[in-house]
Amino acid sequence: MAGGREPPGAGHGFLGPVEAGDGSTSPLPPPRPPAPLLTRRQKCRLAALLLALATAATVRHAAHRPDHAANSPPPPHPSQVARFSYQGPSAQDPQAFAFRLSAHNDGPVPLELLGISQGYRGLRLEVTGSLPRTLAPDGDALLLVTLRVTDCSAAPAEASLPYLDVTLRNTRAMQTVSQILGAAYARDLSASIRLACPDSRYSDARDQ
Template sequence: MSGERELPSGPGGFLGPVEPGEGTWTPLALRPEPPPERPPRLLSRRQKWLLASFLLLAVLGLTIAHAVNYPERAANSPPPQQQLPPFPSQSTRFEYGGPAPAFQDSFAIRLTVRNTGPALVDVLGVSQGYPGLTVRVSGWLPQTVPSGGTIELRVGLKVTDCSGAPADATLPFLDVTLRNTRAMETVSQILGDAYARDLSAALHSACDDSDYRTPATTP
């Protein structure tokens, strides 16, 4: 027949692809694509509510624990470092206030002590370098000078040995021992010409001009 193909025969023969006959076709069926899948929901509404409640309770518990332990930590913690005040010699000023009633002393003066620093200053003692003179402060020591304040001391000097006292006090000084929260110091104060004149006059009045007088010296 004219519509049939002869198959090769014999060695080396092969069968090729079968072609559809004329006038025949196969309909193409198209499958619709599936809808895109929704992303999985991580947590449900109930799970989110439970998680938020748990976090809130945890924060509340930590806050209560911190409030309970705070007084103990505050008691055991070291105090904050405070700035040290200046040395007492740097914040204390002395002024000669003139003669004072002598009473049983050979000579007495008014000594004004001024504190310019931020801390209290204690006056612990007053002395001087002449071996023939003794110093006595009326009232009591120590005395406290408040910050920015002044006190007045009555300092009496008594001649105990004219041979140990100068004929003329050219540069007399007083040694004052001071203390504050930073240090304790002894400072020498020269109170000026008025104090030197008044002390020299008192020494001339208390002692005669014999040859046993110690000559004037400069400390």
């Protein structure tokens, strides 16, 4: 300017903010305030809330899941799945009528054979081996049954339709049912009784 002084900084470029150079450091950001600590009561409330949410989720999942056990039909009654068959006499006891009896489980669940009995007062029944015995699904068991004459006057002169009472149990029910073992069993049992009781009544029945 004519007659005057230049203003400060005139003729020089504008200086921007000073950048940090080599060996210099920029100021650190202020530290974050520490997270507030939960009180004991707040911790208990938070734990209770999480437990309630987990329980609600479990109940909701169970409500929408199909209950296969409730919807599946019960197994058949024991009398519907048990099969017994006479397998012929056994020579293990010549003083009595011993025979082999097979049992089979046709059902989808295990079947327990709890006991075997018969209705003639003059005969006593014994089963070799321990009872009860469990038959697996589609499983078999072979039993040795012995009938001894204890009273000839009460024993049948001719056992035309002899039967055994078997007590069975599965997850559906427990039943005692009568099993007729067929003509071969009746014939062999009658012959054994006639040998054990050789009196006139049995001789007459034998001769007919």
